[in-house]
Amino acid sequence: MSLFRDDGIVLRTQKLGEADRIITLLTRGQGRVRAVARGVRRTKSKFGARLEPFSHVDVQFFARGSELLGRGLPLCTQSETIAPYGRHIVTDYGRYTAGTAMLETAERFTNNEGEPAVQQYLLLVGGLRTLAQGEHTPSLVLDAFLLRSLAVNGYAPSFTDCARCGLPGPNRHFSVSSGGAVCGDCRVPGSVVPSSEALALLGALLTGDWATADACEPRHAREGSGLVSAYLSWHLERGLRSMRYVEK
Numbered sequence: 001m002s003l004f005r006d007d008g009i010v011l012r013t014q015k016l017g018e019a020d021r022i023i024t025l026l027t028r029g030q031g032r033v034r035a036v037a038r039g040v041r042r043t044k045s046k047f048g049a050r051l052e053p054f055s056h057v058d059v060q061f062f063a064r065g066s067e068l069l070g071r072g073l074p075l076c077t078q079s080e081t082i083a084p085y086g087r088h089i090v091t092d093y094g095r096y097t098a099g100t101a102m103l104e105t106a107e108r109f110t111n112n113e114g115e116p117a118v119q120q121y122l123l124l125v126g127g128l129r130t131l132a133q134g135e136h137t138p139s140l141v142l143d144a145f146l147l148r149s150l151a152v153n154g155y156a157p158s159f160t161d162c163a164r165c166g167l168p169g170p171n172r173h174f175s176v177s178s179g180g181a182v183c184g185d186c187r188v189p190g191s192v193v194p195s196s197e198a199l200a201l202l203g204a205l206l207t208g209d210w211a212t213a214d215a216c217e218p219r220h221a222r223e224g225s226g227l228v229s230a231y232l233s234w235h236l237e238r239g240l241r242s243m244r245y246v247e248k
Helices: 093-110 118-133 138-152 194-209 210-214 218-236 243-246
Strands: 001-016 019-028 031-037 054-061 077-086 173-175 178-183
Touching: 001 031, 001 093, 001 118, 019 054, 019 093, 019 118, 031 054, 093 118, 093 138, 093 243, 118 138, 138 194, 138 210, 138 218, 173 194, 194 218
Parallel strands: 031 077
Antiparallel strands: 001 019, 001 054, 019 031, 054 077, 173 178
């Protein structure tokens, strides 16, 4: 029997029995972990409120055997709040829906429990922090997070040079199946011709150029969001359930 400690973001919770919950977290050292938190649904629970979605927490796990992930679910025996991002996210519909899509994305990109995904974890922490601060439009924060999540998982799109032949950009066409911007010779059926402003915006979000991103017009932001959603759905092989509620 062993004790493990790690910090992580609560991705979602599920009811278990009359008073317990199964908590899914993305942790720094162990990747995605599911654990049982006993008694957290009781009104007298000391740490139930800390284990809510969006919370950044320091958690202690109790597991039978020498491995955290073995037979059965480990127990979450202690939790300390590092940053209560949910406090600022759940009170605003735009932030809440964008944040929910971020949590779902992080879970979808960490399919195997127990496999460390440090870059995805750090992206999620930074994305939720930025979302909670409210300095940028929630949909832009979400699109930046989605693009960078795709990049760290090996699916970085191109917004200038041709994704197929490498022809220096800008290139007019965009194909989700080809990896982003494509030249006229590499254009495939289903390619679209987005505005240059939308492609410039997505490039800025991918690189963290917030001055350019914040100055974009709403119509170009909506166009860019459509491209990001299509590109993400292609690589995840199905869309995010939460995306239908995100404000555009």
